[in-house]
Amino acid sequence: MSKTFKVLLTIIILALFALMILIFSGSQFYTEWLWFKNLNYQRTFITMFFTNFWLRIIVGLLFTIFLYINLSFTKKLLLEYLSVKGDDNVESLFRGSNNDFIAWLNKKRLNYLFLLSSIILGFLFSSINQELWKIVLKYFNQTKFGIVDPIFSQDISFYVFSLPFYNFLKDMGMVLTVLTLITIAIIYTLSAGINSFKDVKFKLSSRAKTHITVLITLFLFLKALSYRLRMYDLLYSARGVVFGAGYTDVNANMLGLRVLTIIAFLTAIILLINLFKKNYRVLLWSLGLWLIASIIFGSLYPSFIQRFQVEPNEIDRERKYISYNIDMTLKAYGLNDIKEEEFRLTDNLTNEILADNEETVNNIRLLDPRPLLSTYNQLQGLRQYYTFPNIDIDRYMVDGEYRQVMLAARELDQNRLASQARTWINQKLKYTHGYGVTMSPVNTVTSDGLPTFLIKDIPPKTFSDIEVDNPAIYYGEKTNSDYIIANTKEGEFDYPLGSENAYTDYDGTGGVQLNNYFKKVLYAIRYSNIKLLLNQDITPESRIMYYRNIKTRVRKTAPFLSYDADPYLVVSEGRLFWIQDAYTTTDRFPYSQTSRIGNYIRNSIKVVIDTYNGSMKFYLIDEDDPLAVTYQKIFPDLFVSGEQMPDDIRAHLRYPQDLFLIQTELYSTYHMKNPTVFYNKEDRWNIPTEKYAGNSIQMEPYYNIVKLPDNENSEFVLMLPFTPINKNNMVAWIAARSDGDKYGELLVYSFPKDKLVYGPMQVESRIDQNADISQLLSLWGQRGSRVIRGNLLVIPIGEAILYVEPVYLQAETSELPELKRVVVAYKDRVVMRETFRQALNVIFGVEEIEDEKEEIEGQRPGMVEIISSDIQELSSRALEVYQEAQQSLKEGNWADYGEQIERLSELLERLNEISNLTDENM
Secondary structure, three states: OOHHHHHHHHHHHHHHHHHHHHHHHHHHHHHHHHHHHHOOOHHHHHHHHHHHHHHHHHHHHHHHHHHHHHHHHHHHHHHHHHHHOOOHHHHHHHOOOHHHHHHHOOHHHHHHHHHHHHHHHHHHHHOOOOOHHHHHHHHHOOOOOOOEOOOOOOEHHHHHHHHHHHHHHHHHHHHHHHHHHHHHHHHHHHHHHEOOOOOEOOOOOHHHHHHHHHHHHHHHHHHHHHHHHHHHHHHHOOOOOOOOOOHHHHHHHHHHHHHHHHHHHHHHHHHHHHHHHOOHHHHHHHHHHHHHHHHHHHHHHHHHHHHHHHHHHHHHHHHHHHHHHHHHHHHHOOOOOOEEEEOOOOOOOOHHHHHHOHHHHOOOOOOOHHHHHHHHHHHHOOOOOEEOOOOEEEEEEEOOEEEEEEEEEOEEOHHHOOHHHOOHHHHHHHOOOEEOEEEEEOOOEOOOOOEOOOEEOOOOEEOOOOOEOOOEEOOEOOOOOOOEEEOOOOOEEEEEEOOEEEEEOOOOOOOEEOOOHHHHHHHHHHOOOOHHHHOOOOOOOOEEEOOOEHHHHHHHHOOOOEEOOOOEEEEEOEEEEEEEEEEEEEOOOOOOOOEOOEOEEEEEEEEEEEOOOOOEEEEEOOOOOHHHHHHHHHOOOOEEEHHHOOHHHHOOOOOOHHHHHHHHHHHHHHOOOOHHHHHHOOOOEEOOEEEEOOEEEEOOOEEEEEOOOOOOOOEEEEEEEEEEOOOOOOOEEEEEEOOHHHOOOEEEEEOOOOOOOOOHHHHHHHHHHOHHHHHHHHHHHOOOEEEEEOOOEEEEEOOEEEEEEEEEEEEOOOOOOEEEEEEEEEOOEEEEEOOHHHHHHHHOOOOOOHHHHOOHHHOOOOHHHHHHHHHHHHHHHHHHHHHHHHHHHHHOOHHHHHHHHHHHHHHHHHHHHHHHHHHHHO
């Protein structure tokens, strides 16, 4: 094989390899472009991709040019060295075949070698920072905050937008300078000093000394800049009693950085002057002074100030800086405008006041989302491949009434298909979407403790004026397949219809239309599946859908935002939408306390996603947020003014739980605005705990429709109580408003300090200590069932506090929790009854039920009546299930008939158990 043929073959192989890389990367790029184009966000894609691309090119070129120029200065000495030393010394040094390399190396080839090395190192360096494009775009599109820091009086935009950019330039310059300095120092050392391994002499030329001196000078200038920028970073110090610069930082560390900045700058000047005057003594003194100053001001002096001035008088020294931290933290987390009021606790709740708060009473949530999710999946899953990912809580006008409801999307989970059904055809062409929504009021159940439905079944049956015209769910929380293809000749499974199935053809705008062969080829390459080319059911009208999981979808579109963990479903004008809360965050807000998201957050953006078409609208609802406005400048095609949001969607905006929890955790400490009180943590609050399913857990924020004090109308709020640290009584509660123009307002109601207000855990203890309640719950637990105590809700009504807790019963062999009792506590009374209304009646004396009447020998009050009530309920439900089974039998729906018979069997078994218990208690 000739040498020419080998070279040609190598070129062909390399060309083919390069072509394959180009095809695969090109298919990924073009299909990503098509995805953004389908959403009409082409400009967003171009901005993100090409900004990142060109910045890498620019950084790579700058690094390459700088390194190449510096290497070029070494070329003359290196070539001289190689030409002079190309005899026995070189042979002893390089040995064998390396001498061929030295002989081959000449000026031109050395240029190529330096250039190639510079390019490789340059573009490796350019790929280090993946966030660079965000830093640069935010710097050039920054928006003023209108808030200045208390130390340097700089607008906060300097710290959020400018300082990261300056730090990047400084870091890039220092890394580039140090790497270049090391590289050329090695070359100069080799060129000047190696005669043999036994005799190493270092004798740098004047040219080499000048070159190295210039690079060291550049490094010193950059070091001076670094010291100057580090002064600003002191505002993020975590060394003091609070986050941010403390007394030692401002009076010692900052002084030290000023001194070091001056010394580094002067040393650089002296080093430049020394190139001409050759006075090394002055240079050595400068370097020595710099080293000594670094030790004194970097460590010794700050430690002295902290130990002998701050620690003996910490509160006096730090008071001003604690005030800075409190003020900036409240501003950064949107807590500076919180309204604080005293809750006038009179405990004068009467039936008249209850009647005046009827909307609140009628919307107290008795159904707990956690057991209800299991109930939904059991009653409304209907087929093994359907699932409800979670339960959402919202409010709707239902037949003219303002009602709080719970709802969930019935999604199709391909992982639940039978293993033999998980074929490519089924997973990509046929089982493409979920179907419908289930909705129920938060406080009404059937006689056997199951939810009553406003929307249920397939196709959706509605029992109110809320209609669902298009129930298909192509985009959801469980749509995790890499892709599906809709509108094919195969026909898509729509929903089960008795013993058969209903099929449909997609007619929406979601996904990319496969209207030419080129697109099919690209997607076949992207997903490494030739079936995309060979399948005959795919037509030019077919649409390929990917990134269908809504959480992935929004993050793909806008990766610079943070997102709430719980998107929620909305029924609007007959269609289904997801609302995803998005946040602007940063960790660069000076003096603001850090949390898990950084130290600044705003819920400025609401993303509305169509479940059928996958279209997204990023609504900017807070135009006072400088971060959001900056992003709008960068991506003008992405963000839409909140004023353009349809009214029916706006009516379902709700204050997000993730944001609320972050704010409440911080406010539990930062409600103490007096620095002395804050320092001593005298009035620190805590988020209370409650009992759930036998465990103590931290109480979660909960939505409720309430009439806030001094307000005429009920409204949808997110709320949470507070207790003092290490105590269980309640001291305050916080509410976030969600309705109308009051959206986003935060209110805190503090209780009078001279009154005891029971906290959630104290109420839980009183429930445990109630003989009637604990006896019944123990009895249920012994009957092969599991007792689940749901969320304890603290409900303000008038000038009083009501506590409500649902109690569920779940058979060990069933995943169908049933609401059996409701516990209501008010002042010193705790009552458990079958319904919330019954418990209220007992509390307020409308029905003095057989509680007082039935102190059965002082042992089991009301036990026989409770058991008898259970028998009546089960008998009634058994009859209903039997009638439903007969109806299914008549319709020939054998699947439903079998399910009803199984439920009837369970009811009869439980009825038999209770009958045996009745004999024991008679």
